[in-house]
Amino acid sequence: MRTIQLGTYTVFVGDFKAPLEELLATKDYSNVFAIVDENTALHCLPILQSSIPTIKTIQIQAGEINKGLTTCQNIWSSLMNQQADRNALVINLGGGVIGDMGGFCASTFKRGMDFIQIPTTLLSQVDASIGGKLGIDFMQVKNSVGLFKDPTSVLVDTGFLKTLSTAEVRSGFAEIIKHSLIADREQWNQIKTITDLSTIQWDDYVFPSLLIKQRIVEQDPYEKGIRKALNFGHTIGHAVEGLALEGSRPLLHGEAIAIGMICESWLSHQIVGLPANELEEISQFFLRVYDHYDLSDLPIEDLLNLMSNDKKNIGKAINFSLLPAAGQVHINQTCSPELIIKSLDYYQSLLQLA
């Protein structure tokens, strides 16, 4: 069992059972609730029930599109109807949607219950498991209602990854790539040689990736400065994801962020001097690993509007974190709408060449 200590809580990387059973033995919870979706109810809940046979469940519908106030009302109602009190525990068993929204609901139900995150997707294991960021989408803006609140603990067990599709694993991999691109050139040099995801031992990538995120989050828990580095690929990626979600060709989070990282690498080349050969390496790697996605039917105006509402913005300027080189990052970069549009054109031109 490898552990990462973060302020008031611990991230356990390994088999979830021992740390969970120890926690339950030391705390006297009045009740334990698991928040699951139809997928984790089927594939993950039985594994959890072997540790906590009496666990009560709250099932929601999977998908980013359900990460909103309507689902929160269902979760709060269910807690209320099952007489949850402040001394009860919530276990969020699922991907980022469950972790973010279940954590938000637990933190705000009766002004706050304890909650444990058991991320079951690669994306949530490397992204959502450190940082205490909770929230839901509102008015199509991702995570625009939420708060910062530490979980009681986080249990990262890569055994759950066996329950995922290839597309979901690849989506999570995007955040691992991002961590290497902003902070670990050596890991990037290793990653860029990967050709087959199916042979990867995920523990070898998840733990180092968590250490990068820990280092950044500890320096800046409330995202006033360097934590914005983690936003690389996300300014454009979030907007693409938001619009894609409304249309007939939705994207997984990491798939959208991969597109965002290509566009923002191009912006990095224009603005902070990312060398042309590194831009080329990054773009070609993403095009090799991820499906190609035609952006031409997403209205540019809507994309720019979504970017304007990003939480990292100050005033009207759209905020980016850009790479002067692979393994390094500059935060608080701003780009004109014209240049942002050109970065999307760059992605489109790559598709035509491919």
Next chain:
Amino acid sequence: MRTIQLGTYTVFVGDFKAPLEELLATKDYSNVFAIVDENTALHCLPILQSSIPTIKTIQIQAGEINKGLTTCQNIWSSLMNQQADRNALVINLGGGVIGDMGGFCASTFKRGMDFIQIPTTLLSQVDASIGGKLGIDFMQVKNSVGLFKDPTSVLVDTGFLKTLSTAEVRSGFAEIIKHSLIADREQWNQIKTITDLSTIQWDDYVFPSLLIKQRIVEQDPYEKGIRKALNFGHTIGHAVEGLALEGSRPLLHGEAIAIGMICESWLSHQIVGLPANELEEISQFFLRVYDHYDLSDLPIEDLLNLMSNDKKNIGKAINFSLLPAAGQVHINQTCSPELIIKSLDYYQSLLQLA
């Protein structure tokens, strides 16, 4: 200007202008928003605008019945549409509903903006201005969705009380009485001689009352123990208020809490030995100052259900804070449903004698 320092923030008691202008001069907010209702828009906003002419306003409908998710969605939408970012400030200008809900919305918009409380009612000045408790009502249970979050500062200016009706002032007075009953026998001895509220100099009561609340909240910021003392009168009072709100005879918060304090004083006499003469004094004082309210058409079963959902409960037992004597309190007392029903009967019997 008298001040009370609480952890990360200061409560200023006196003219609000100087501390507000000082804060705005030291912090570089991108925008300032005032959340108001139709009453404070008319009577209080012009006073605030004399300090901040460029303030943007978000107006909601007054009343506890509007303290729910629907209004939160209006507030969040309005912040979104007016391009509020995390570096903007929200000023909650109004009573407890605005303070609790506006604070909740500000704390959760883009994961948290700064907010200042300017309570304009006596109730919110003595009750909501200390403690960082924010929230909204959900499924008819008061404050059942919310969080603990400190404001940037609190400006208590009793000048705003001139804008209130007699009924509203009397409602706020209930919390001052409560503070004296749980913690300050001397102040209670002074209060119980009051016959005419119109001649009171409120500064003389507000500041000492805030000091009592500060003492209790500092000992127990997250309501794990002694802070529950402040719940005296509220277990029954909240339930009565909740049902009254649905019917044709709504009660102001303090009016409901006054009824709750009579019933819970009777429970105090039964369970923790409040002397009969003190029970008599307390009951007669409340009956003299507050209107009499017939409880007989509120369904007992519904009242008990609402009490069962109170946040202070642990498991199924209904939790009370009771008085062994005026000026003292015992927390974590539990009562059977039968005894609770008898305490309501006691109140009804007083009305018949009066």
